[in-house]
Amino acid sequence: ERQHDLNRAQAVANTGSWRLDIRHDELLWSDETYQIFGIPRETKMTYELFLSSICPEDREYVDGKWTAALSGEPYDIEHRILVGNEVKWVREKADLEFDLEGKLIGGFGTVQDITKRKQAEENLLREKTFSETTINSLPSVFYLFKEDGKFLRWNRNFEKVTGYSTEEFSELSPLDLFDSEEKGLVASAIHRVFTEGKAEIEANLLSKNGKKMAYYFTGVRMLDDNVPYLIGSGIDISEREQAEEILRETTNFLNNLFDYANA
Numbered sequence: 001e002r003q004h005d006l007n008r009a010q011a012v013a014n015t016g017s018w019r020l021d022i023r024h025d026e027l028l029w030s031d032e033t034y035q036i037f038g039i040p041r042e043t044k045m046t047y048e049l050f051l052s053s054i055c056p057e058d059r060e061y062v063d064g065k066w067t068a069a070l071s072g073e074p075y076d077i078e079h080r081i082l083v084g085n086e087v088k089w090v091r092e093k094a095d096l097e098f099d100l101e102g103k104l105i106g107g108f109g110t111v112q113d114i115t116k117r118k119q120a121e122e123n124l125l126r127e128k129t130f131s132e133t134t135i136n137s138l139p140s141v142f143y144l145f146k147e148d149g150k151f152l153r154w155n156r157n158f159e160k161v162t163g164y165s166t167e168e169f170s171e172l173s174p175l176d177l178f179d180s181e182e183k184g185l186v187a188s189a190i191h192r193v194f195t196e197g198k199a200e201i202e203a204n205l206l207s208k209n210g211k212k213m214a215y216y217f218t219g220v221r222m223l224d225d226n227v228p229y230l231i232g233s234g235i236d237i238s239e240r241e242q243a244e245e246i247l248r249e250t251t252n253f254l255n256n257l258f259d260y261a262n263a
Contacts, residue, residue, distance in 0.1 A: 007031045014113040018045075020096075021106045036090060036113045038083035055080040055087065069096060070104055078114065089118040141205075141215070141234040146227065147194050149173040161236075163208035179206050193219045193230050205234065214238040 007030065010016055016033025020026070027045045034041045037053050047066075054062050058079040069075035075094040080087050091114050096107035135142050141158040145151045150173055159169055162177060178186050182203045192199040198220045204212040219232030 011035070016111045018109050018111065019106070020108070022104055023106070033111050036083075036088070036111055037081060038086075053081050053083075055082055069094060072096075072098070072102075075109070078118075088113060088115045090114060138233070140236075143174070143233070144229055144231045145174060146229055149175075152229070158234075161207065161213065162205065168208075177206055178203060179212070189217070189219065190230065193221050193232075194228055197221045202237065214240075 010030055010032035014032070014036070016036050017030045018033055019028040021028075027047070027050075029039075029045050031041060034043070037050075039045075039049075039053065043049070051059055051063060062077065062079050065073075065075060065077050075092065075096070078089060078091045080089055082088075091112045092109060094107055094109035097105050099105050135153070135155045136157070138155055138157060141161055142153075142155040143151055143158060144153040150171075151169060154169060159166060162169075164172065174190065175183050175186060185201060186203055189199040189201045198218075200216070200218045202214065202216050205215045206212055214237050215234040216237045217232060217234045219230050222229050222231050
C-alpha cells in the first residue's frame with residue numbers, strides 16, 4: 001500500500017525519483033521516472049542510457065553538471081529530453097552520498113516534468129516581446145504607473161522626447177516632467193483618472209534640458225488583481241498650435257488691414 005501510494009503521489013506531482021547504489025552497481029528508477037522519460041519499466045538503467053535520452057544540444061551541459069556533482073557541487077538543473085518525437089523539459093535534483101575518503105557510494109534524486117511550466121514561460125515571453133515591440137513602435141509617448149507615482153512602464157519614444165535615459169526615467173514620477181505652473185493641472189488629471197476612470201488634458205511636457213513641448217495627454221484607469229494603474233499616452237500637438245498661431249496672426253493682420261482700408 002505504501003508503495004502504491006508513493007507511485008500515485010509521484011504521478012499526481014509529475015515527479016519521479018531514482019536511487020543510485022555504486023557498491024551494487026544499481027540505478028533504480030521509480031515508475032513515474034520511467035513514465036516521464038518514456039522508457040519501458042523493465043529496462044535496466046545505466047548512465048549512458050540516461051544520457052542518450054537527453055536532447056543532443058543539452059547532453060554536454062548535463063554531463064558537465066553531473067561530473068561537477070561527483071566533486072561535491074550541487075546538482076539542480078533543468079534540461080530537455082526526447083520522448084519519441086516529443087521534447088519535454090525536466091528539472092533534476094540530487095543528493096549524493098560520499099564515504100570518508102570522498103568517494104561516491106550512492107545517492108538519491110528527483111525528476112520533475114516541467115514541460116507545461118516551460119511552455120507557459122515561453123508563451124509569456126512571446127507575449128511580452130510582442131507587447132514591448134508594439135509599445136515601442138507607437139509614435140506617441142506611452143506610460144503606465146501606480147497611484148504612488150513611479151513609472152512602471154514607458155516606451156522608447158518617451159525617453160527620446162524627454163532626453164532621459166532608461167535608468168533616469170525609472171527614478172522619475174509623472175509630475176517631474178512638468179514645470180511648477182502645470183504640476184497642479186497634471187496632478188488634478190491624475191486624480192480624476194484614479195477616481196473617475198479617465199481624464200484628458202493639454203499641457204507642456206518638460207524635457208531634461210528644459211524645453212517645453214505642447215502635448216495632448218489621455219489616461220485611463222485599469223485594474224490588475226484589484227490594484228489600480230494609470231495607463232496613458234501623449235500626442236505632440238505643437239505643430240497644431242503653431243498652425244493655429246499662424247492662423248491667428250494672419251487673421252489679425254487681415255482684420256487690421258481691413259480696418260485701416262475702411263478707416
